[in-house]
Amino acid sequence: VAAQVSVIGYRDDRGLLLVPRTPFRAGEPVYRAQAATIKEVLGLKEDKRHGAYIGLLAGHDVPVYLDINTMVQKHVSILAKTGGGKSYMAGDLIEEFMKHHVTTVILDPHGEYASLTEKGKHAAGAERFRVEPRSYSELIQVFSPDTKVNSSARPLKFTLSNLDARDILSLTGSAKVRAHLTALRKALDLLRQATKDYTIRDVIRVLEREEDPQNASLIDELEYLSEVEIFAKEGTRIDELVVKGKTTIINLKGVPPDIQELVVNRLATAIFELRKVGRIPPLMVVVEEAHNFCPQVGQVASSKVFRTLASEGRKFGLGLVIITQRAAKVDKNVLSQCNTQVILKVTNPNDLKAIIASVEGLTTAMADEIQRLPIGVAICTGGGLQMPIIVEVRPRETKHGGESVKVIED
Numbered sequence: 001v002a003a004q005v006s007v008i009g010y011r012d013d014r015g016l017l018l019v020p021r022t023p024f025r026a027g028e029p030v031y032r033a034q035a036a037t038i039k040e041v042l043g044l045k046e047d048k049r050h051g052a053y054i055g056l057l058a059g060h061d062v063p064v065y066l067d068i069n070t071m072v073q074k075h076v077s078i079l080a081k082t083g084g085g086k087s088y089m090a091g092d093l094i095e096e097f098m099k100h101h102v103t104t105v106i107l108d109p110h111g112e113y114a115s116l117t118e119k120g121k122h123a124a125g126a127e128r129f130r131v132e133p134r135s136y137s138e139l140i141q142v143f144s145p146d147t148k149v150n151s152s153a154r155p156l157k158f159t160l161s162n163l164d165a166r167d168i169l170s171l172t173g174s175a176k177v178r179a180h181l182t183a184l185r186k187a188l189d190l191l192r193q194a195t196k197d198y199t200i201r202d203v204i205r206v207l208e209r210e211e212d213p214q215n216a217s218l219i220d221e222l223e224y225l226s227e228v229e230i231f232a233k234e235g236t237r238i239d240e241l242v243v244k245g246k247t248t249i250i251n252l253k254g255v256p257p258d259i260q261e262l263v264v265n266r267l268a269t270a271i272f273e274l275r276k277v278g279r280i281p282p283l284m285v286v287v288e289e290a291h292n293f294c295p296q297v298g299q300v301a302s303s304k305v306f307r308t309l310a311s312e313g314r315k316f317g318l319g320l321v322i323i324t325q326r327a328a329k330v331d332k333n334v335l336s337q338c339n340t341q342v343i344l345k346v347t348n349p350n351d352l353k354a355i356i357a358s359v360e361g362l363t364t365a366m367a368d369e370i371q372r373l374p375i376g377v378a379i380c381t382g383g384g385l386q387m388p389i390i391v392e393v394r395p396r397e398t399k400h401g402g403e404s405v406k407v408i409e410d
Helices: 035-042 068-074 086-099 113-117 165-172 177-194 200-210 213-226 257-276 303-316 349-358 364-372
Strands: 051-057 063-067 076-079 104-108 140-144 247-251 283-287 318-324 340-343 377-381 389-393
Touching: 051 068, 051 086, 051 377, 063 068, 068 283, 068 303, 068 318, 068 340, 076 086, 076 349, 086 104, 086 113, 086 247, 086 283, 086 318, 086 389, 104 113, 104 257, 113 140, 113 247, 165 177, 165 213, 165 257, 177 200, 177 213, 200 213, 247 257, 257 283, 257 303, 257 318, 303 318, 340 349, 349 364, 364 377
Parallel strands: 076 318, 076 340, 104 247, 104 283, 140 247, 283 318
Antiparallel strands: 051 063, 051 389, 340 377, 377 389
16 A cells, blocks of 8 residues: 655644654554544644534544634634535534524525524434534524515614714715715704704705705715615614624525625624724624625725724624635635635635635645545634644534525425
8 A cells, every 4th residue: 555644743842743854764664543643743622612613534533623712813714616515614613603602693695594593404424423403593683684585584774863974975885985975964964953863865855955066976876775775763773783692694685785785884884893892792793705795806885894804803802704605706805814714625726826825834735635625524724723634524403504406306
C-alpha cells in the first residue's frame, strides 16, 4: 500500500504545535492514530458548554465543536455551490445557537428557516452522530413584512414618526443623501409641529407645496416607499425582535428584492446602533443569500451597513453568519472579516479564488479538495480549530426547509 503523508507537526512541552526541523528516517513504522492522539494533535476539544457540535472528523468518530464565543467575536461564513448543503449546515449551526441560548436574528429571503420550529425525521446514520430529532419552537419567533404570504408570522412594521430624515433616506436607498437631507428635515419639522402621527403621503404633500424642482427625485423615491406598506402607527420595536436567548426569523418570502434590501438595511442599522449602547444583548445575525445584501460589484441599500458590521460588530458582541453560493459576488471586505469558515462543495473557479483569498491556512491541496467534496462533508477553519479539517456534517434535529423542489415525485 502506498500513500501520501502530510506532516502536521508535534506538540512541545507548552502544548504548541510545531513543525519538525529534522526529517523522518526512511523505514520508520507508521501507525493508525487513536482518537485521543488525533484530538491532541489537532487541538480538538469536546467542549459542550461553549462549543457548537457540527459533526464528526471525516473518517473517524471524533466529534468536532466550534467555539461559539469565537464565532460571535470574529464572524462566520458558510460557502457552497447551489445544492451543496449550505442551508442545511446553517440549520445545524442555528440549532446549536438555540441549544446554548445564543440570541439570534435570521434574515431569511426565501422562508427556509421557519421549519426550525418543526421536529425533523430520524436520519439514516443518526446514531453514529448521536443526534435525535427535536423541535425548537419554544425558542423561535417569526416576523414578516408580508403576513398575507407568511400568515403564521407576526407583522414587521416601522413607525414613521420614530425615524429621522437620515433614517428615511436610508430606507429609500437614495444615493443623494446629502442633497435631500435638508429638504426632508424641513418637511418633517413642519409635520411634527402639527401632529404626532403622519404618513409618507403627508411628507410628499409638504415637499410638493415647496415647488422646488430639486425635490422631484426625492418625491419619486418617497412615492415608491409609500406603496410598500411597511409603516404603521405602532411599529415593531427592536427589543421585540431581539430577545435574549431567543431566535427571531425575519421571513422575507414574497417580498420584492429591492424592498428586502430596504428592510434588511433598516433592521441591521437599528440592531447595530442599539447594540453599541447596550440596549439589546450580544447576538448573531444570520444573513442568507448574502451576495444580494452586500455584493462585491454595485451598491444596494444594505451594502454600507454590512461593511460596518463586519469591521466593527465584533467590538460590541455582534457577530455575522454570512451564507452564500456565490463567494465571488460577496463584498470581499465582508467575507475577509469572517475568521470561521465552513466550506462545502464549490466548483466555480471565481468562487474558489475568492475563498482562497479570504481563508487563512488553506493549502492548494485543500483548495482542490473543495471541488471534490461529497454532499454533507465540509472543510472547516477557525472557530477555535488550530488548522483546517474535514468534517462530516451531523444530521439536522429539526426539519430542513431548504430542500429542492421535485418536478417528478418518487
